[in-house]
Amino acid sequence: MAASFFNRARSHPAAPAISFGAHTITFGALGERVRRIAGSMRARAGLQRGDRVVLWMENRAEFLELLLATWTAGLCAVPVNAKLHPRELAHIAGDCGARAVFTSDALIEGIAAELRQIDPAPFVCVAGSAAYEALADGPPMACAEVAPTDLAWIFYTSGTTGKPKGAMLSHRNLLFMTFAYHADIERVEPGDTKLHAAPLSHGSGLYGLPHLFAGGHQVVLGGFEPQEVLEAFGRHPNVTMFAAPTMITRLVQAVGPGFDPGGLRTLYYGGGPMYVSDLVKALDRFGPRLYQLYGQGETPMTITGLSKRDHVGDGGPAHLQRLGSCGTPRTGVEVRVVDDAGRDLPYGEPGEVITRSDCVMAGYWNNPAATASALRDGWLWTGDIGAMDARGCLTLRDRSKDMIISGGSNIYPREIEEALLLHPAVLEFSVVGRPHPDWGEEAIAFVVLRPGTTAGPADLDAVCLENIARFKRPKGYRFVAALPKNNYGKILKTDLRQTLQQENDHA
Incomplete structure (x- = not known):
C-alpha cells in the first residue's frame, strides 16, 4: 500500500496532498515525513514487522500520515472511531495486542489509565505534540517489503450486537478495493479533491486511498457541519465525498431548490438504509452525482454498487424500484442470494447475501468461531437478507437478525x-x-x-x-x-x- 503512495510522491512532489485547516502539505513533503515517522516507529518505539498500531483520533492530517507510516514500516493499522468510549478503545487495543497507540490531546486523558492495564503496555504518542514531531525528525527508512497477504488494516465492526470483532484486511484486500473504485466509480487525476467530513477511521478514510494513490488532494474537515461542507463544494474542484444517508438528509435540508453544487463530482453513500423518498430529494438537489455502495467491514466498500447513471430516471415505478436497490455486483465481485443450506434462490426470493472476491477479509482477529461462521468455502456470509432480480440488481431487505x-x-x-x-x-x-x-x-x-x-x-x-x-x-x-x-x-x-x-x- 505504501509503495503506491510513494510512486505518486515521486511523480507529483509539488501537488497538494493533504489540507487541514489553513495548512497544506505537498506529496513530496508528506513522503519525507512518512519515511521519518516510519523509521522512528521501528527505531524509537521498538515496533517490529506485523505489530498492530491503533489510530484513535478525530479527523486530522496526522491520521493519514500515520496510516501511511504504519504501512511503510511494515506494520498493521487499527483505525478506531474517535467517538468510542475509552473502555471500548481499551478493549480493541487489548484484543488486537496493540504495540502502539496514537491519539490526540482531547482523548489521551481518558485513555491513559486504561492503556496501562494492557500487558505489555503499548507505546503511546499524541499527534501534533512535541514528542510526535520528534518522530518526524528521525532518520528516514526505506519502504518495508511486505507480502500481499500481510495484514494492513484490522477493521473492528461497530458492535451493534455485542463486542466488536476485528476483520483482518490484507494489502491485497485494500488494493482490490482501490482498483474496484477506479473501475466502477470514477477515475481520479492529480489535483482532484477528496473531502473528508465523515470519520477517517471508516468509509471516508478507506476511499481516501484511491485518491491518495492517484495524486488526489485530501481536504480534511474536523467533522460534519452541513454549511462547511457546502462551502467546500464551492471552493474545491472535482470534489468527491463519502456521506452516511443521515448526512445526505441533513445536506438536503440545508439547501433549497436551484442549489448550485459547485465543484461536487461524486457523493457516494452507504453504511445504512437510504430510503427512496430521501434519495429522490437528494437527486433533486445534487443532480446525477450520487453513487450508492454496499459493503461491510469484512469486505470493505465492495459488494454491489448503484452507479450514477442508474440513479437517473423518469420517476416511474421501474426507476423508483431501482433506487430502492443497492445496485449490481462490483467489478471482480461475485454475489449470490442463498437459503440456509447455501442453495441459490430464484429471482425475487429473499435469502442471505453471500459474496466472494479478493476484497473479502482473511477472518476475524483471534476469533476462529466467528470466522468459521462468516467464511464458508471461500464465501462471506454477510448476515444481510436480500433478493436479486433478473438484471442482477440486489435489493436489501434487512439484517437476518432483524x-x-x-x-x-x-x-x-x-x-x-x-x-x-x-x-x-x-x-x-x-x-x-x-x-x-x-x-x-x-x-x-x-x-x-x-x-x-x-x-x-x-x-x-x-x-x-x-x-x-x-x-x-x-x-x-x-x-x-x-x-x-x-x-x-x-x-x-x-x-x-x-x-x-x-x-x-x-x-
Missing part, C-alpha cells in the same frame, strides 16, 4: 420504515420485533416526530395500510425524542429491543 417472523410470515422492518417515512410528521423511526405468545413476534415502531408536528398511532396506521399489507403494520408505536445510535450513526436496534423487554418485565 427480520420479524409473525404467524409464520416474514416481515422486513425496512418495508414498514419506507411506509412510515411517507408521513410528513415523521423524522426518524426504527422497527423491531417483540415476542408475542400467539404469533411468535409482532412489529413495534419507535418514532421521532419533526419539531412542531403531531401524529398518533391512527395516523401512522393509515399511511402503512395505504402502502403495505395489513399484517405487516406495527402493532404498537413508541414516540421518543431520539433514537439510540452507535458512533457511526447506525440505529441500535438491540437497545430498542431491550427497552421493549424492560416494558415486559415491568408489566
Whole structure:
C-alpha cells in the first residue's frame, strides 16, 4: 500500500496532498515525513514487522500520515472511531495486542489509565505534540517489503450486537478495493479533491486511498457541519465525498431548490438504509452525482454498487424500484442470494447475501468461531437478507437478525420504515420485533416526530395500510425524542429491543 503512495510522491512532489485547516502539505513533503515517522516507529518505539498500531483520533492530517507510516514500516493499522468510549478503545487495543497507540490531546486523558492495564503496555504518542514531531525528525527508512497477504488494516465492526470483532484486511484486500473504485466509480487525476467530513477511521478514510494513490488532494474537515461542507463544494474542484444517508438528509435540508453544487463530482453513500423518498430529494438537489455502495467491514466498500447513471430516471415505478436497490455486483465481485443450506434462490426470493472476491477479509482477529461462521468455502456470509432480480440488481431487505417472523410470515422492518417515512410528521423511526405468545413476534415502531408536528398511532396506521399489507403494520408505536445510535450513526436496534423487554418485565 505504501509503495503506491510513494510512486505518486515521486511523480507529483509539488501537488497538494493533504489540507487541514489553513495548512497544506505537498506529496513530496508528506513522503519525507512518512519515511521519518516510519523509521522512528521501528527505531524509537521498538515496533517490529506485523505489530498492530491503533489510530484513535478525530479527523486530522496526522491520521493519514500515520496510516501511511504504519504501512511503510511494515506494520498493521487499527483505525478506531474517535467517538468510542475509552473502555471500548481499551478493549480493541487489548484484543488486537496493540504495540502502539496514537491519539490526540482531547482523548489521551481518558485513555491513559486504561492503556496501562494492557500487558505489555503499548507505546503511546499524541499527534501534533512535541514528542510526535520528534518522530518526524528521525532518520528516514526505506519502504518495508511486505507480502500481499500481510495484514494492513484490522477493521473492528461497530458492535451493534455485542463486542466488536476485528476483520483482518490484507494489502491485497485494500488494493482490490482501490482498483474496484477506479473501475466502477470514477477515475481520479492529480489535483482532484477528496473531502473528508465523515470519520477517517471508516468509509471516508478507506476511499481516501484511491485518491491518495492517484495524486488526489485530501481536504480534511474536523467533522460534519452541513454549511462547511457546502462551502467546500464551492471552493474545491472535482470534489468527491463519502456521506452516511443521515448526512445526505441533513445536506438536503440545508439547501433549497436551484442549489448550485459547485465543484461536487461524486457523493457516494452507504453504511445504512437510504430510503427512496430521501434519495429522490437528494437527486433533486445534487443532480446525477450520487453513487450508492454496499459493503461491510469484512469486505470493505465492495459488494454491489448503484452507479450514477442508474440513479437517473423518469420517476416511474421501474426507476423508483431501482433506487430502492443497492445496485449490481462490483467489478471482480461475485454475489449470490442463498437459503440456509447455501442453495441459490430464484429471482425475487429473499435469502442471505453471500459474496466472494479478493476484497473479502482473511477472518476475524483471534476469533476462529466467528470466522468459521462468516467464511464458508471461500464465501462471506454477510448476515444481510436480500433478493436479486433478473438484471442482477440486489435489493436489501434487512439484517437476518432483524427480520420479524409473525404467524409464520416474514416481515422486513425496512418495508414498514419506507411506509412510515411517507408521513410528513415523521423524522426518524426504527422497527423491531417483540415476542408475542400467539404469533411468535409482532412489529413495534419507535418514532421521532419533526419539531412542531403531531401524529398518533391512527395516523401512522393509515399511511402503512395505504402502502403495505395489513399484517405487516406495527402493532404498537413508541414516540421518543431520539433514537439510540452507535458512533457511526447506525440505529441500535438491540437497545430498542431491550427497552421493549424492560416494558415486559415491568408489566
